[in-house]
Amino acid sequence: xxxxxxxxxxxxxxxxxxxxxxxxxxxxxxxxxxxxxxxxxxxxxxxxxxxxxxxxxxxxxxxxxxxxxxxxxxxxxxxxxxxxxxxxxxxxxxxxxxxxxxxxxxxxxxxxxxxxxxxxxxxxxxxxxxxxxxxxxxxxxxxxxxxxxxxxxxxxxxxxxxxxxxxxxxxxxxxxxxxxxxxxxxxxxxxxxxxxxxxxxxxxxxxxxxxxxxxxxxxxxxxxxxxxxxxxxxxxxxxxxxxxxxxxxxxxxxxxxxxxxxxxxxxxxxxxxxx
Amino acid sequence: xxxxxxxxxxxxxxxxxxxxxxxxxxxxxxxxxxxxxxxxxxxxxxxxxxxxxxxxxxxxxxxxxxxxxxxxxxxxxxxxxxxxxxxxxxxxxxxxxxxxxxxxxxxxxxxxxxxxxxxxxxxxxxxxxxxxxxxxxxxxxxxxxxxxxxxxxxxxxxxxxxxxxxxxxxxxxxxxxxxxxxxxxxxxxxxxxxxxxxxxxxxxxxxxxxxxxxxxxxxxxxxxxxxxxxxxxxxxxxxxxxxxxxxxxxxxxxxxxxxxxxxxxxxxxxxxxxxxxxxxxxxxxxxxxxxxxxxxxxxxxxxxxxxxxxxxxxxxxxxxxxxxxxxxxxxxxxxxxxxxxxxxxx
Ligand SMILES: Nc1ncnc2c1ncn2[C@@H]1O[C@H](COP(=O)(O)OP(=O)(O)OP(=O)(O)O)[C@@H](O)[C@H]1O
Ligand SMILES: Nc1ncnc2c1ncn2[C@@H]1O[C@H](COP(=O)(O)OP(=O)(O)OP(=O)(O)O)[C@@H](O)[C@H]1O
Ligand SMILES: [Mg+2]
Ligand SMILES: [Mg+2]
Numbered sequence: 001x002x003x004x005x006x007x008x009x010x011x012x013x014x015x016x017x018x019x020x021x022x023x024x025x026x027x028x029x030x031x032x033x034x035x036x037x038x039x040x041x042x043x044x045x046x047x048x049x050x051x052x053x054x055x056x057x058x059x060x061x062x063x064x065x066x067x068x069x070x071x072x073x074x075x076x077x078x079x080x081x082x083x084x085x086x087x088x089x090x091x092x093x094x095x096x097x098x099x100x101x102x103x104x105x106x107x108x109x110x111x112x113x114x115x116x117x118x119x120x121x122x123x124x125x126x127x128x129x130x131x132x133x134x135x136x137x138x139x140x141x142x143x144x145x146x147x148x149x150x151x152x153x154x155x156x157x158x159x160x161x162x163x164x165x166x167x168x169x170x171x172x173x174x175x176x177x178x179x180x181x182x183x184x185x186x187x188x189x190x191x192x193x194x195x196x197x198x199x200x201x202x203x204x205x206x207x208x209x210x211x212x213x214x215x216x217x218x219x220x221x222x223x224x225x226x227x228x229x230x231x232x233x234x235x236x237x238x239x240x241x242x243x244x245x246x247x248x249x250x251x252x253x254x255x256x257x258x259x260x261x262x263x264x265x266x267x268x269x270x271x272x273x274x275x
Numbered sequence: 276x277x278x279x280x281x282x283x284x285x286x287x288x289x290x291x292x293x294x295x296x297x298x299x300x301x302x303x304x305x306x307x308x309x310x311x312x313x314x315x316x317x318x319x320x321x322x323x324x325x326x327x328x329x330x331x332x333x334x335x336x337x338x339x340x341x342x343x344x345x346x347x348x349x350x351x352x353x354x355x356x357x358x359x360x361x362x363x364x365x366x367x368x369x370x371x372x373x374x375x376x377x378x379x380x381x382x383x384x385x386x387x388x389x390x391x392x393x394x395x396x397x398x399x400x401x402x403x404x405x406x407x408x409x410x411x412x413x414x415x416x417x418x419x420x421x422x423x424x425x426x427x428x429x430x431x432x433x434x435x436x437x438x439x440x441x442x443x444x445x446x447x448x449x450x451x452x453x454x455x456x457x458x459x460x461x462x463x464x465x466x467x468x469x470x471x472x473x474x475x476x477x478x479x480x481x482x483x484x485x486x487x488x489x490x491x492x493x494x495x496x497x498x499x500x501x502x503x504x505x506x507x508x509x510x511x512x513x514x515x516x517x518x519x520x521x522x523x524x525x526x527x528x529x530x531x532x533x534x535x536x537x538x539x540x541x542x543x544x545x546x547x548x549x550x551x552x553x554x555x556x557x558x559x560x561x562x563x564x565x566x567x568x569x570x571x572x573x574x575x576x577x578x579x580x581x582x583x584x585x586x587x588x589x590x591x592x593x594x595x596x597x598x599x600x601x602x603x604x605x606x607x608x609x610x611x612x613x614x615x616x617x618x619x620x621x
Contacts, residue, residue: 018445019406050454050482100453100480103396144569152308160395160476161337161509183453186479187396189337189509191553191566216482219555246557260483262512263556264539271536272487272516273494275329 003076005210006036006061006178011070012234013056029053029060030234031070036178038075041208043200045221045242047257048231054214055100057231058182061212062097063088074178093123096176098184100214102163106155112163113151116140116170123174139169142199144192160187168196172203179203182214193217197224218261222246230254292366294471294503295348296324300361302347305354315573317343319527320361322600327366327470330497330504332518332535334511334550336570339524341507342395345475348505349392350374350382365390367470388418391464395475395507400460401448407459408444411466418467433466434459436492438485454480461489470502478508490517511554515539520606523547526571526581529600533607541621543603543614545586548621580611588613588620 013029032053036044046054059065060072063079072079074095082088099105106115116136126132137147143165150158150166158166164187171179181200185193197220203209215221221228225242230251238251249255265271302318317340325331333341346352348363352375363373367389374382374390394400401410411430419426431441437458448456457480465472474493478486494517497504506518514521514535522532523544531544542548549566568585571577580598583589590613598610611617 015450017450018442018447022442022445024442024445048482050458050480050485051452055452101396149572157304159338159342163396165337183480187337187476187509189335189550190511190555191549192337193509194553194555216480216486217555218483219557219559222557223555223559256484257482258557260487261557262483262487262510262516264512264515264551264554265536273490275494275498275519 003038004035004073005038005075006212007071007073008032008034008057008061009071009073011057011060011067011072013053013060013065014068027234028056029067032057032236033070034229034236034239036210036212041204041210042226043204043211043213043224045213045215045225045228046231047215047218047221047228048237049233049253050216052231053234054231055182058097058180058212058214061178061180062095063091089122093174094176095178095180096171096174098164098167098171098179098181100182102160102167102187103155105167106163108155110154112153112155112158112166113147116147116166116173119170119173135173136169139173140166142172143169143196145169161189161192164188165192165196175207177208177210179209179211180214181211183216184213185220186216193220200224218246218258230257291327293324294327294366295505296364297348298322298362298371300344300347300363301359302343302352302356303359304343304356313574316527316576317356317573318347319573319576321524321527321529322361323522323529323532325471325503325505327503328497328501329519330494330506330517332514332521333505333507333524334509334514334521335524336526336546336566337509338570338573340527340573341524342475344524345392345473345505345507347375348373349390349473350377351392351394365471387414387464387467387469389469390471390473391467391469393460393464393472393474393477396479400463401456403448405447406444407446407448407451410459410463411444414463415466430462430466434462436488436495437462438488452480454482454485457481458485458489461492465492465496468496468500468502470500471505472497472502473505475507476509477506478510478513486513493517511539511551523550526576527573528581528610530582530611531609532600533604533609537604537607541607541618543607543609543618544582544611545588545613545617546582548617588616 011032015026015028017024017026060067082091117132120126120132120135145165168184185196200211201224228242228245229236229239232253238254249258300318300321304315306313335341362371364371416426439458461477518535521535521538522529525546531547571581577584579595580593583593592612598612600608600610602608
């Protein structure tokens with residue numbers, strides 16, 4: 001077996017939530033294991049219930065939170081052992097995040113273009129100002145924006161969809177080998193969303209970028225993913241080839257999830273929440 | 276006590292007219308950057324009304340001005356956003372200047388009770404260093420007229436409607452998942468049963484099972500109170516099942532509006548049609564194609580119809596003249612010179 005790009009081995013995360021008198025134990029992630037191949041890039045989707053531990057998994061893959069039990073390994077290296085500064089920097093260049101809610105993820109007092117410039121300067125080895133600007137502009141153009149449009153703007157000065165696209169451009173600017181994208185297109189219209197997920201597929205196929213794609217959108221998960229897992233209450237309840245799982249889900253929760261997708265009405269159908 | 280300005284008095288009793296009507300509303304961001312002044316015309320001549328007793332949906336391209344329109348109506352105007360022209364009238368307030376000119380006192384009375392606003396992506400109503408319970412106490416307690424125990428019970432049962440357990444009240448906002456925080460803000464905005472709720476992309480972090488419960492809650496309280504909701508989302512499936520009427524925005528303007536069912540069945544604007552056709556479905560093997568060309572710059576929008584550079588129906592006239600919203604049927608308006616050709620071609 002070749003070395004895995006990413007491996008989660010029986011990973012669990014327990015939080016204690018609330019105050020001192022009302023402390024509650026939350027089993028956010030329970031015994032989750034999966035593995036992404038090192039020699040073949042893929043899009044690995046995580047779907048499931050709100051509060052089922054998806055973002056917690058993302059934070060553990062990004063080494064932002066440590067598992068309570070189990071191991072997360074990137075290219076064979078346990079993330080718990082990443083200590084040396086240069087090792088951490090190399091890891092951060094290779095594994096890039098797009099966080100769930102861009103309105104919360106960015107510092108409101110920091111200009112968005114600075115985030116891009118910083119990523120380019122830190123992880124691409126570019127030093128020349130003009131080259132950095134060109135790299136930032138190229139990254140933005142992939143998601144339908146330009147540097148001119150976002151130059152000098154603060155996070156709250158961009159629309160939801162613009163902000164999400166800058167976040168994606170920033171993450172791609174360091175040419176990572178793994179992208180951890182937590183709801184990256186939830187605020188983008190269907191048309192743009194189709195172009196962005198098509199870009200993900202292309203980067204995976206042509207540049208070998210592996211992607212962990214966390215989403216509530218079953219349609220894009222179906223159209224771009226290779227494999228999928230479905231989460232409920234911290235546990236993986238179903239996993240497998242994305243199209244097989246989504247075409248014919250087996251677990252009761254997965255079935256319920258698929259049945260709950262709202263689609264435009266068929267002729268004669270009444271809306272579910274009619275007046 | 277100082278007199279409340281004449282333009283912003285709360286009216287007494289319930290008016291059954293539109294909860295809000297906007298006329299030729301223009302709201303621009305005026306930016307001065309590198310010494311040059313730029314005007315981003317995010318809302319540029321929008322007229323529409325939201326009736327009492329309906330859920331009005333808003334959809335449109337990313338950055339077409341939906342959140343700006345909603346902010347303008349909610350009175351959440353902060354520089355560099357300016358209302359450059361137009362009128363906004365509410366049925367619970369006298370005057371046509373909207374909320375942003377109302378005195379602090381009137382605005383305070385209106386918020387939460389008459390109008391509440393769930394901002395896109397922002398959990399800013401939740402105080403990060405206080406438990407969720409404290410946010411409910413701060414915003415809702417004095418409007419509900421209940422004692423402590425009754426209030427707690429009301430909050431718990433309202434949270435259950437968005438599928439949240441009572442234990443979230445003890446949590447700090449950062450200890451909740453994205454979707455749990457989103458539901459807390461929705462619960463806060465709706466618990467006082469205001470007669471007008473504005474919700475900007477309120478379900479982006481929810482799985483489809485929970486989303487269904489939340490949409491059911493929106494319809495439920497709307498029906499119980501005969502109130503109105505302005506619901507912004509990119510999810511056309513949500514519009515199909517929830518909203519009564521639907522407005523479509525493109526580049527700062529409303530380009531089509533109709534009863535939701537009619538809009539899906541007979542879209543007359545080429546952009547609306549594209550939006551409906553680009554809906555992904557599970558089981559599609561091919562990815563749907565995005566719209567060709569890029570969204571117009573709102574600082575320097577194209578002349579004529581703003582959609583013309585990307586429109587396959589565009590003619591010479593579309594490049595020169597601005598199409599006005601024109602009635603084409605019961606409750607159906609569209610801003611397109613080529614609407615008949617668009618319709619005939621489906
Ligand atoms: N820092 C924390 N402290 C305490 N509890 C936490 C913390 N972070 C997350 N949790 C809890 O862990 C559980 C899982 O949260 P997580 O954010 O991983 O869910 P999610 O699947 O991403 O949900 P969503 O789809 O709503 O974003 C939730 O019950 C949440 O309250
Ligand atoms: N504070 C601001 N200063 C300058 N420009 C702004 C500001 N806020 C928004 N804009 C610009 O106004 C335009 C409309 O933004 P708005 O947020 O209203 O779009 P939207 O339709 O809600 O988009 P989305 O669906 O992506 O949320 C965008 O071009 C955006 O960059
Ligand atoms: Mg999450
Ligand atoms: Mg918006």
